[in-house]
Amino acid sequence: MQDLNGKVAVVTGGAGGIGRALVERFVAEGLRVVVADVEVGALEATVAELRSGGADVTGVVTDVTSPESVEALADAAYAAYGAVHVLCNNAGVGPPGGLVWETTPNDWRWTFGVNVFGVAHGVQAFVPRMLAAGEEGLVINTSSPDGPIAPMPQASVYAATKCAVTCLTECLAAQLEAEGTCLRAAVFYPSGKGLLDTGLWTSDRNRPAGLARERPRSTPAMTVAALRDQGVPVQPLDELADLVVDGIRDGRFVMVLDPERHAGTLRDRAARFGGLGNPTEVHTLGGGIPEHLDAGGFYVEPTLLAGVAEDATGAQEEIFGPVLVVQAHDGDDDAVRVANHSTYGLSGAVHGSPERARAVARRIRTGTVAVNNGVYLAPDVPFGGYKHSGVGREMGLAGFEEYLEIKAIADGSSDATGTGGAR
Numbered sequence: 001m002q003d004l005n006g007k008v009a010v011v012t013g014g015a016g017g018i019g020r021a022l023v024e025r026f027v028a029e030g031l032r033v034v035v036a037d038v039e040v041g042a043l044e045a046t047v048a049e050l051r052s053g054g055a056d057v058t059g060v061v062t063d064v065t066s067p068e069s070v071e072a073l074a075d076a077a078y079a080a081y082g083a084v085h086v087l088c089n090n091a092g093v094g095p096p097g098g099l100v101w102e103t104t105p106n107d108w109r110w111t112f113g114v115n116v117f118g119v120a121h122g123v124q125a126f127v128p129r130m131l132a133a134g135e136e137g138l139v140i141n142t143s144s145p146d147g148p149i150a151p152m153p154q155a156s157v158y159a160a161t162k163c164a165v166t167c168l169t170e171c172l173a174a175q176l177e178a179e180g181t182c183l184r185a186a187v188f189y190p191s192g193k194g195l196l197d198t199g200l201w202t203s204d205r206n207r208p209a210g211l212a213r214e215r216p217r218s219t220p221a222m223t224v225a226a227l228r229d230q231g232v233p234v235q236p237l238d239e240l241a242d243l244v245v246d247g248i249r250d251g252r253f254v255m256v257l258d259p260e261r262h263a264g265t266l267r268d269r270a271a272r273f274g275g276l277g278n279p280t281e282v283h284t285l286g287g288g289i290p291e292h293l294d295a296g297g298f299y300v301e302p303t304l305l306a307g308v309a310e311d312a313t314g315a316q317e318e319i320f321g322p323v324l325v326v327q328a329h330d331g332d333d334d335a336v337r338v339a340n341h342s343t344y345g346l347s348g349a350v351h352g353s354p355e356r357a358r359a360v361a362r363r364i365r366t367g368t369v370a371v372n373n374g375v376y377l378a379p380d381v382p383f384g385g386y387k388h389s390g391v392g393r394e395m396g397l398a399g400f401e402e403y404l405e406i407k408a409i410a411d412g413s414s415d416a417t418g419t420g421g422a423r
C-alpha cells in the first residue's frame with residue numbers, strides 16, 4: 001500500500017505506548033485514525049492532544065476481550081469514516097512473570113483474553129467488512145520476540161500469548177492470499193536496542209477485578225526503573241512506528257528491527273531443537289566446573305565430552321575453553337561425513353598415517369587443515385573458512401584479494417577487439 005494519505009486506520013491500545021506512537025506516525029502520513037482503548041482517561045487525553053494539533057482522529061472506548069465491544073468499535077469506525085484500510089490489533093498486557101506452576105488461572109484468562117482473543121475479535125469484526133469493501137487493506141497484529149522468537153522463561157504466560165498471535169497471523173496471511181483477497185496480514189515484533197519504556201510494565205492498571213491474581217507472587221515483578229538503573233538502553237518508539245509505516249509500503253509480512261539478529265536466534269533454536277530430537281547421554285570424562293566455584297563464573301577445567309548428538313550445539317559450535325568433544329565414527333567415509341556436517345568450517349586437523357591422513361584432509365571442508373600437527377600460519381598461506389566461517393579470508397593470495405576491487409568492462413564500441421567486443 002503506497003499512498004497512505006486519506007486512508008483510515010484503527011489502532012487498538014492506541015492511547016499509550018507503542019499504539020500511540022503508531023497513531024502519531026499514521027496521522028503524520030495523512031491517515032485518519034480511530035483510536036481504541038480500554039483506558040478512558042488516557043484515550044480522551046490522546047484524542048484531545050492529537051485533535052488540537054489538527055489530526056482527524058476518533059476515540060472509541062473499547063475492551064478487546066469482548067467481541068461485542070470490538071463489533072461496536074467496527075460500527076463506530078465505519079460510521080465515522082466509511083472505510084478501514086489498516087487494522088492494528090495492538091492492545092496487549094503483560095502480567096508480572098513468575099514460575100509457571102505459581103501462575104493462577106486468572107493470569108491466563110486475562111492475558112489470553114486481551115492478547116489473543118483481542119486479536120481474534122479484531123479479525124472477526126473487521127475483516128469481513130474490509131473484504132466486502134473490496135479495497136486494498138492490511139491487518140497488522142502486534143506480537144513480540146518474547147515468545148515466537150525467544151521466550152523469556154520468567155514471562156511464560158505472556159510469551160505463550162505472543163506465540164499464539166504469530167501463529168494466528170501466519171494462518172490469516174496464508175488464507176487471505178489463498179482466497180485471492182485484496183487484504184494482507186502482517187506481524188509486528190516491537191523490539192530494538194533495549195528496553196521499550198511503555199505502560200506494559202504496569203499493565204495491572206487495566207486488569208479487571210474479576211480476573212485478579214488469586215494469590216500473591218513469590219518473587220518481585222521487574223520494573224522499568226530497575227532496568228533503567230541497570231543501564232539498559234531505551235529503544236525510541238518512533239523508530240518502531242517508522243518501521244511499521246515502511247513495512248506497510250513495502251508489503252512486509254514480518255515487521256521487526258534487525259531481522260538478521262532475530263533470524264539468527266531462530267536458527268539457533270532450530271539447531272537446539274534438532275539436538276533435542278536426537279537425545280544422547282553426554283559423558284563428562286573428568287573436568288567441568290571446579291567444585292569450589294560452585295555454579296558461578298565461566299571457568300572450566302580441561303574437559304572431555306563424549307556422546308554429544310551430532311546436531312547439538314556442543315558438537316556444532318566452538319566451545320571457548322579447554323573442552324574437547326569426541327564423536328564416534330564408523331570408518332573414514334563416516335568420519336568425513338561427521339566432520340563436514342557443520343555449518344562452520346574455519347579449520348580442522350587430521351592425525352594418522354601420512355597417506356591416509358592426507359586423503360582424509362583433502363575431503364574436509366574447512367579453510368585450513370593441519371595434517372599431523374602441520375602448521376599453516378604463514379604470510380603466504382591463506383587462512384580462512386568455508387561455509388559460515390567463510391568471511392574474511394586472511395593472508396596468502398586470497399587474503400590479498402580481499403583488498404582488491406575487481407572490475408569487468410564490457411566494451412561494445414565498434415573499434416573494440418576480441419570476442420563479441422567484450423574486453
Ligand SMILES: NC(=O)c1ccc[n+]([C@@H]2O[C@H](COP(=O)([O-])OP(=O)(O)OC[C@H]3O[C@@H](n4cnc5c(N)ncnc54)[C@H](O)[C@@H]3O)[C@@H](O)[C@H]2O)c1
Pocket residue numbers: 012013014015016017018019036037038039042062063064065090091092093094114142143144145189190191195196197198199200201203206
Ligand atoms: N513494551 C514492550 O516491551 C513490548 C515488546 C513487544 C511487544 N509489545 C506489545 O506491544 C503492544 C503495545 O504494548 P505497549 O508496550 O505499548 O504497552 P502499553 O501498556 O503502553 O499499551 C497497551 C495499550 O493497550 C491498552 N489495553 C489494555 N487492555 C486493553 C483491553 N482489554 N482493551 C483495549 N485496550 C487495552 C492499554 O490501555 C494501553 O493503552 C502489546 O501488544 C504488547 O504486548 C510490547
